Amino acid sequence: xxxxxxxxxxxxxxxxxxxxxxxxxxxxxxxLIGVLPGLGPTATIALLLPLTYVLEPATAIILLAGIYYxxxxxxTITSVLLRIPGEASSVVTTFDGYxxxxxxxxxxxxxxxxxxxxxxxxTATVVLVLLAPMLAGVALSFGPPEYTLIALTGILxxxxxxxxxxxxxxxxxxxxxxxxxxxxxxxxxEPRFTFESTSMLAGLDFIPIAMGLFGLGEVLYNIDKSxxxxxxxxxxxxxxxxxxxxxxxxxxxxxxxxLGSLLGLLPGGGSVVSSMSSYVVxxxxxxxxxxxxxGAIEGVAGPEAASNAGSTTAFxxxxxxxxxxxxxxxxLYGALxxxxxxxxxxxxxxxxxxxxxxxxxxxxxxxxxxxFNTALIGAFVQVLRIPITILSTVAVVVMLIGVYTVQxxxxxxxxxxxxxxxxxxxxxxxxxxxxLVLAFILGGILETSLRQSLLISGGDFAVFVTRxxxxxxxxxxxxxxxxxxxxxxxxxxxxxxTVTESESESESGSGxxxxxxxxxxxxxxxxxxxxxxx
Amino acid sequence: xxxxxxxxxxxxxxxxPAQPSERAWPHRLAWGVFGALVIIGSIDLGLGxxxxxxxxxxxxxxxxxxxxxxxxxxxxxNDEPRPETFSNNPWRLVSALVSVAAFIAAFAAVGLVLPxxxxxxxxxxxxxxxxxxxxxxxxxxxxxALTVGLVYGLAVPLPSDPLIALLEGTG
Numbered sequence: 001x002x003x004x005x006x007x008x009x010x011x012x013x014x015x016x017x018x019x020x021x022x023x024x025x026x027x028x029x030x031x032l033i034g035v036l037p038g039l040g041p042t043a044t045i046a047l048l049l050p051l052t053y054v055l056e057p058a059t060a061i062i063l064l065a066g067i068y069y070x071x072x073x074x075x076t077i078t079s080v081l082l083r084i085p086g087e088a089s090s091v092v093t094t095f096d097g098y099x100x101x102x103x104x105x106x107x108x109x110x111x112x113x114x115x116x117x118x119x120x121x122x123t124a125t126v127v128l129v130l131l132a133p134m135l136a137g138v139a140l141s142f143g144p145p146e147y148t149l150i151a152l153t154g155i156l157x158x159x160x161x162x163x164x165x166x167x168x169x170x171x172x173x174x175x176x177x178x179x180x181x182x183x184x185x186x187x188x189x190e191p192r193f194t195f196e197s198t199s200m201l202a203g204l205d206f207i208p209i210a211m212g213l214f215g216l217g218e219v220l221y222n223i224d225k226s227x228x229x230x231x232x233x234x235x236x237x238x239x240x241x242x243x244x245x246x247x248x249x250x251x252x253x254x255x256x257x258x259l260g261s262l263l264g265l266l267p268g269g270g271s272v273v274s275s276m277s278s279y280v281v282x283x284x285x286x287x288x289x290x291x292x293x294x295g296a297i298e299g300v301a302g303p304e305a306a307s308n309a310g311s312t313t314a315f316x317x318x319x320x321x322x323x324x325x326x327x328x329x330x331x332l333y334g335a336l337x338x339x340x341x342x343x344x345x346x347x348x349x350x351x352x353x354x355x356x357x358x359x360x361x362x363x364x365x366x367x368x369x370x371x372f373n374t375a376l377i378g379a380f381v382q383v384l385r386i387p388i389t390i391l392s393t394v395a396v397v398v399m400l401i402g403v404y405t406v407q408x409x410x411x412x413x414x415x416x417x418x419x420x421x422x423x424x425x426x427x428x429x430x431x432x433x434x435x436l437v438l439a440f441i442l443g444g445i446l447e448t449s450l451r452q453s454l455l456i457s458g459g460d461f462a463v464f465v466t467r468x469x470x471x472x473x474x475x476x477x478x479x480x481x482x483x484x485x486x487x488x489x490x491x492x493x494x495x496x497x498t499v500t501e502s503e504s505e506s507e508s509g510s511g512x513x514x515x516x517x518x519x520x521x522x523x524x525x526x527x528x529x530x531x532x533x534x
Numbered sequence: 535x536x537x538x539x540x541x542x543x544x545x546x547x548x549x550x551p552a553q554p555s556e557r558a559w560p561h562r563l564a565w566g567v568f569g570a571l572v573i574i575g576s577i578d579l580g581l582g583x584x585x586x587x588x589x590x591x592x593x594x595x596x597x598x599x600x601x602x603x604x605x606x607x608x609x610x611x612n613d614e615p616r617p618e619t620f621s622n623n624p625w626r627l628v629s630a631l632v633s634v635a636a637f638i639a640a641f642a643a644v645g646l647v648l649p650x651x652x653x654x655x656x657x658x659x660x661x662x663x664x665x666x667x668x669x670x671x672x673x674x675x676x677x678x679a680l681t682v683g684l685v686y687g688l689a690v691p692l693p694s695d696p697l698i699a700l701l702e703g704t705g
Contacts, residue, residue, distance in 0.1 A: 054688055167606035171565050174599035178572055181596065185579075185589035192579055192589055216634070223626050223661060389662035394676055396657070397650055400637065401680070405690045410642045417634055424627075429561070430610055430617040447592040459584030 003133055006348070010356020013058050014364055022055070023361045026063040027368050030070015034090075035078055035380050036388065041071035042434075043218045045331045046210040047395055049338065050402035057339040058357040064335055065315070065358055066365050068328050069121060072271050072311045073369045076113040076304060077380060080106055081236070089271035089307040092279045096292060096299030103295050107237040112249050112297055113304040114373035115241070120257045120305035121366040124312035127261045128359055131313075132348070136320040139345035144452035145464050149473040150323050151442040151449065155435065156480060157266065158326065164432045172431050173439035179204055180443025187451060199411040206334045208403050208415035209440060213433045215399045216416055217423020219392040236381070239374050241297070249301035252282050256302035260309030265316050266325065274310030275303035312362060318343055319355060323442070327434040330441045338406070561607045569601030626661060633657070645695025646685070651677045 013019060033044045045064050052060035075090035080097035093113060100109035142150075155177075159169035182193045183203025194200040241249070259281060260274035282302040283292045292299050317325045322344035324330035336343050341351055348355045372380070403412045423433050457463035464470050575590075576597055582588025610616050621627060633656050640649035654673035658664045664672070684690045685698065 165606075165608070165610060167603050167608070168610075170603035171600055171607070174569070174596050174603060177596035177599065178593060181593045188589050190579065190589040192593060193575060220627060220630060223630050387662055390658065390664070390672070393654060393657040393662060396634065397637075397653060397676075397680065400634070400641070401646070401650075401684065401690075401692075404641070404692070405684075408691055410638060413638045413641070417631070417638065420634075421631065428618050428620065443592075443596075451587050451591070454584055454587055459586070461584075 006352040006356050007129065007360070009352055010358075010360040013353045013357030014062070014360035019059055019062050019357065019361060020364065022059050022063040023066050023365050024368055026066020027070035027073075027365045027372065030067040030072075031074035031369065031372050031380055032383055033067070034071035034074020034076070035383050036391065040214075040218070041068050041328050042210075042214045042331065043395075044071070045328060045335075046207075046214040047399050047402065049207050049210070049331065049335055050406045051398075052335055053338055053406060057336070057341055057351065058354045060335055060339060061332060061354060061358045062361040064332055065362065068332070069308065069311050069362065069365060070369060070372075072308050073114065073117045073373050074380065076117070077110065077373070077377065078384070080109045080113065080300075081381065082384075089275045089303075089311070091272075092275045092303040092307075093300055095279065096294070096296045099293070099295035100297070100300065104235075104237070105295065106235065107239045108241040108245050108297070109300050110236065110377060111239040111241045111374060112245060112301045114239075114370055115246075116249070116253050116256065116301045116304035117308040117373070118366055118370040119253050120260055120307070120309035121312055121369070122363065123257045124261045124264065124309035125359065125362045125366065127309075127313055128315055128362070131265075132316050132320050132355075132359070135316060136345040136348045139321050142321075142345070142469065143467070144449040144456065145467055145470040146473065147321075147323075147445060147449040148453055149464060149470050149477065150321060151446045153473060153477055153480075154317075154323050154325060155439050155442055155446075156477065158435050158438050160480065164430065168431050169435045172426065172433065173435040176436040176439030176441075177443040177446070179209070179436075180440045181447070186444075186448055199409070204415065204440075205407070205412060206441065207338070207406055208412040209419050210331055210334065210437055211399050211403055212416040212419025212421075213423035213426075213437060216396065216420025217427065217433065219396055220420055220424040221427055222388055222392055236377060239377065245297055249297045252278075252298040252302035253305045255281060255285075256305030257309045259302075260306030261313045263306070264310035264313030264325075271307035271311040271314075272326075275307035278302040278306035315359075319347055319358075320345055322347075322445070324438065327437050330438045333441055558608045562604050565600055565604035565607070569597050569599075569604055572597030572600060629660060630657070642693055645693045645698065647677060647681055647695055647697045650680060 014023070029044065030041065033041060045067055048064065048067070052063060055063065072089055075085055076093050076097065079085045079090040079093035080101050083094045083098040085091045085094055097109045097113065100106065155173050159166055159173055178193075180203075182200060184190065184201060185192055191201060256274075256278040259278050260271075263274045263277060264271075266273075279292075279299060279302065282296075282298045283289050286292060286296070286298065314325050314329055317323045318329045318333060322333075322342060324333040333343055336354075341347065341354060400413050400416060403416050404410065406412065426433055426436075453463050454461075464474055573594060576594035577590060579590030579593065580588035581590045581594060633653055637649045637653045640652070651673055654676055655669055658669040658673055659666065681698070685692065
């Protein structure tokens with residue numbers, strides 16, 4: 001009965017006029033930035049973090065969560081119309097969405113994507129309602145060893161599932177862990193890596209780092225790009241798919257929803273992994289896989305349902321364990337900390353209005369998003385005409401002033417500038433900043449829980465094996481490591497074979513083939529060095 | 535992912551434009567040195583014992599992680615983001631960085647209005663390529679909106695601004 005009361009309280013919070021306005025604003029901004037390539041949800045949430053300081057906790061998280069799942073919807077629009085994914089999880093939608101647009105079926109592609117997103121989002125919110133209280137109950141029995149291993153799993157999975165090699169992701173994660181140690185030691189109080197600067201004694205704050213890496217770093221990266229707006233070539237036409245479209249896409253929608261809901265629960269999960277996995281599943285199950293990549297509606301429906309379901313159930317580990325499973329939710333974790341709330345198993349009982357209010361607002365947000373992405377899609381497309389540099393300029397000013405307002409420190413603005421440059425450089429050199437930020441957030445949890453575990457056990461690492469839950473998590477980590485090492489070994493063997501074959505072919509051929517010549521310098525290294533990556 | 539059309543995935547994700555080959559050793563060297571420096575710093579802080587880890591214990595873990603991961607670096611595969619060539623016109627980036635640094639210094643010295651206006655004019659005109667007339671109009675409108683919103687709407691505490699003081703008659 002208590003549980004039901006809390007759910008009712010959450011619905012009341014979500015339906016308060018102020019919160020309705022902010023959920024609408026959140027999903028509107030989310031759709032907008034999903035449409036705009038170059039300004040993703042991570043940068044936008046980082047940008048708005050300080051401004052949420054003045055809002056009530058539930059309202060702030062409702063707004064930011066709306067931006068997150070709104071951007072997953074909005075990212076589809078440019079994927080279908082321009083073959084440019086508005087954000088990472090929409091990459092898969094370009095494979096069949098754009099060919100549909102080329103065939104004059106942009107409307108049904110966008111329509112089925114909106115319906116798929118709605119079905120995935122709503123179903124996953126129900127999963128969230130049912131599953132979160134159970135997991136929070138279990139998590140109450142977790143101690144420092146379990147938290148150490150869960151945080152470690154999160155970092156490892158993010159490193160493994162990223163776009164870059166595991167080595168590069170681990171370096172970014174290591175940098176994040178190292179940066180998290182700057183400031184006073186949480187146990188002895190001794191300064192670490194502060195270089196005798198009083199501003200550094202309090203440690204590096206999460207907000208300026210996130211704003212620098214994602215916000216300013218993204219803006220600096222886009223400065224190299226074209227400052228002009230984008231023109232849409234394909235007509236959208238009738239949005240609502242036909243009955244046969246629905247019939248064809250319905251099983252994919254269902255499979256995508258289930259798959260996304262499950263994958264979103266895992267640390268490292270979320271919309272990107274879910275959409276990609278769904279595409280692979282749909283293609284493998286298809287009677288004629290050759291249709292995929294040429295405008296198969298199942299290739300749009302499944303991944304869209306999966307990405308929205310995944311982005312929603314990804315809230316489960318954040319709200320119940322206090323472990324952000326991906327980078328965007330790491331920013332939401334930061335937003336909760338700004339509000340003086342530490343996410344974890346007690347959040348549901350200590351702050352039910354935040355916990356249930358945010359979840360209830362997702363139902364409202366998904367309904368609004370279905371409306372935005374069907375009836376108002378033409379209006380959102382017009383935003384593409386605005387050059388990204390103009391939006392970026394305003395974003396930079398808001399970002400710098402915003403970060404100052406959190407603690408009234410000019411030092412934080414300097415941190416934004418420094419990490420903006422770091423983010424730009426990392427991206428240019430082929431690294432991802434996601435694992436860095438996630439490791440920075442989880443670094444504090446990891447260090448404290450590991451040191452507490454060692455203090456409890458008198459320095460005996462067996463504490464991670466003797467406890468049933470922690471040993472179970474350890475087994476999962478071991479399986480993951482085995483999978484990664486196995487894949488690495490297989491890949492390196494394949495690469496080595498390919499290199500050997502291409503070298504023998506080029507030796508027997510009549511000379512250098514166009515394109516092969518500049519690559520040759522890297523091939524021997526990739527053959528020898530890849531063995532330890534994946 | 536591997537089942538997807540590779541051309542579409544690579545080019546449109548904006549992650550893997552065709553680039554010249556990349557050598558791994560500068561990355562290995564740079565990160566290896568950085569990891570080693572972190573390890574030295576950690577030892578200097580004091581590692582403590584396993585039953586009571588010292589302040590350098592956790593930094594040591596992060597340093598080791600960076601050092602060990604640096605050994606595994608190799609040039610990116612085809613489906614991974616490659617290092618990108620830097621712009622032929624580095625002045626856009628340099629001017630953006632210098633202007634942001636100048637903005638921070640000016641913001642601390644003279645408050646909100648003039649630094650915001652100057653940064654907007656510079657970026658709209660020089661980086662976005664807007665016309666002078668549109669630049670000035672947009673910059674003034676955005677500055678006014680930000681000032682009203684932050685100073686009067688949200689009552690955000692900002693460094694003292696002589697221009698606002700003058701307008702309010704308190705300067």
